[in-house]
Amino acid sequence: MNYQNSLAFALEQDALDPLKNFRSRFLIPQHHGVDAVYLCGNSLGLQPASAGKYLADQLSNWQNLAVEGWFQGDDPWLNYHKQLLPSIASIVGAQESEVTVMNSLTVNLHLLMVSFYKPNHKRFKIIMEGGAFPSDQYAMESQTKFHGFDPKEAIVEIFPREGELTLRTEDIIQTINEHADELALVMFAGINYYTGQLFDMEAIAAAAHKAGAYAGFDLAHAAGNVPLKLHDWGADFACWCSYKYMNSGPGGISGIFVHEKHFNNPELDRFAGWWGYREDKRFLMAPGFDAAKGAGGWQVSTSPVLLLALFKASMAIFDDTGGMGILREKSVALTGYMEFLIKELNKRLGEDVFKIITPADPQKRGCQLSVVCKRDAKAIFQYLADNGVIGDWREPDVIRLSPVPLYNSFQDVYQAVQQMAAAIQQ
Numbered sequence: 500m501n502y503q504n505s506l507a508f509a510l511e512q513d514a515l516d517p518l519k520n521f522r523s524r525f526l527i528p529q530h531h532g533v534d535a536v537y538l539c540g541n542s543l544g545l546q547p548a549s550a551g552k553y554l555a556d557q558l559s560n561w562q563n564l565a566v567e568g569w570f571q572g573d574d575p576w577l578n579y580h581k582q583l584l585p586s587i588a589s590i591v592g593a594q595e596s597e598v599t600v601m602n603s604l605t606v607n608l609h610l611l612m613v614s615f616y617k618p619n620h621k622r623f624k625i626i627m628e629g630g631a632f633p634s635d636q637y638a639m640e641s642q643t644k645f646h647g648f649d650p651k652e653a654i655v656e657i658f659p660r661e662g663e664l665t666l667r668t669e670d671i672i673q674t675i676n677e678h679a680d681e682l683a684l685v686m687f688a689g690i691n692y693y694t695g696q697l698f699d700m701e702a703i704a705a706a707a708h709k710a711g712a713y714a715g716f717d718l719a720h721a722a723g724n725v726p727l728k729l730h731d732w733g734a735d736f737a738c739w740c741s742y743k744y745m746n747s748g749p750g751g752i753s754g755i756f757v758h759e760k761h762f763n764n765p766e767l768d769r770f771a772g773w774w775g776y777r778e779d780k781r782f783l784m785a786p787g788f789d790a791a792k793g794a795g796g797w798q799v800s801t802s803p804v805l806l807l808a809l810f811k812a813s814m815a816i817f818d819d820t821g822g823m824g825i826l827r828e829k830s831v832a833l834t835g836y837m838e839f840l841i842k843e844l845n846k847r848l849g850e851d852v853f854k855i856i857t858p859a860d861p862q863k864r865g866c867q868l869s870v871v872c873k874r875d876a877k878a879i880f881q882y883l884a885d886n887g888v889i890g891d892w893r894e895p896d897v898i899r900l901s902p903v904p905l906y907n908s909f910q911d912v913y914q915a916v917q918q919m920a921a922a923i924q925q
């Protein structure tokens with residue numbers, strides 16, 4: 500047997516892993532008394548072991564300071580969210596003033612559309628990837644209808660070529676060029692939730708701008724997963740949830756990016772609330788909205804401090820890693836290792852039973868591999884779950900598996916593929 504196919508190889512890689520100690524900073528779900536193989540950080544990241552303490556600190560501030568907690572104590576709530584901004588800015592490649600934390604993802608998508616989708620009869624089209632996450636499809640549909648357009652005319656979805664599984668950048672750019680005269684917005688995921696394809700956001704933003712349109716990105720599956728350079732790429736806006744690769748907890752707080760080129764643009768409408776008011780004068784409670792400069796000016800409501808506390812636990816861990824570069828290095832190796840083992844398994848089975856639909860090029864994917872199962876896929880997925888391998892299922896036949904560099908090991912990946920082999924032999 501090839502050494503790379505052995506448990507010894509996986510254990511050796513783990514021993515060499517510079518990030519190996521980070522696993523112990525997370526609570527790994529248990530399966531029959533041992534660590535489950537959790538490969539589902541693409542849906543819900545694991546709980547930092549410190550999360551309870553961060554939460555308890557704020558519950559204690561609430562207990563002891565009550566309303567004064569906004570202004571007093573070691574960590575007044577009024578500025579609590581700001582401590583998160585350097586970490587978030589570094590993860591998404593932004594300046595601190597270009598990011599803030601607020602609300603949930605789809606809510607933020609709608610709020611940002613208020614600013615960046617202002618269609619007129621000449622320019623009203625939105626280009627997006629075909630098969631985008633349903634919430635994004637519903638958001639775009641309802642936005643076009645809200646402005647009086649027919650979604651069938653206003654929304655242009657780009658699908659892979661016949662016989663291909665993922666999109667070519669050249670086809671995305673060509674579609675943008677073809678619709679240039681009528682295009683208002685290009686709204687793409689950073690990584691598609693189903694296929695795991697990582698898009699060339701820089702090229703997409705450049706093509707959108709050349710066409711005279713805005714470029715926005717939903718980074719639910721990209722933030723905290725792959726290095727991003729939103730500022731340098733010139734993206735107009737972006738939003739993401741933080742409960743996947745950023746481990747902020749179920750329904751955790753979302754983040755937004757607005758490029759600084761828009762900070763002084765008087766044409767940008769927004770749906771305002773007092774939390775987005777310029778801070779030095781917010782408590783004067785004067786009539787007339789005066790926005791805070793920067794992404795913070797898009798905030799609407801009071802910070803949800805308990806959600807921020809959970810998120811802070813995770814960002815402290817990210818800060819200690821040294822950044823997305825080192826995480827990405829391990830991620831490429833870990834996902835590449837899973838791909839290798841799945842291909843070896845297919846060879847042993849004499850057939851591509853597990854067909855990976857995610858691009859093979861590491862530049863075109865993040866942690867996730869989406870695997871189409873050619874035998875009884877549901878039964879195989881169930882077997883994996885029964886044996887402590889947690890991925891997720893997306894209809895009609897895809898199993899998504901995402902080794903996450905912060906807390907997954909090479910041994911996790913090895914065990915997962917062992918169980919896939921055992922599932923077939925059932």
Ligand SMILES: Cc1ncc(COP(=O)(O)O)c(C=O)c1O
Pocket residue numbers: 603604605606632634635688692717719720740
């Ligand atoms: C790409 C994408 N957009 C939107 C959502 C929905 O986010 P939320 O339910 O937090 O609004 C998700 C995940 O749930 C997602 O993966």
Ligand SMILES: Nc1ccccc1C(=O)C[C@H](N)C(=O)O
Pocket residue numbers: 541542543632692719
């Ligand atoms: N928020 C959730 C609540 C319940 C179940 C799943 C989710 C997800 O986040 C799914 C994810 N967006 C996906 O890519 O399928």
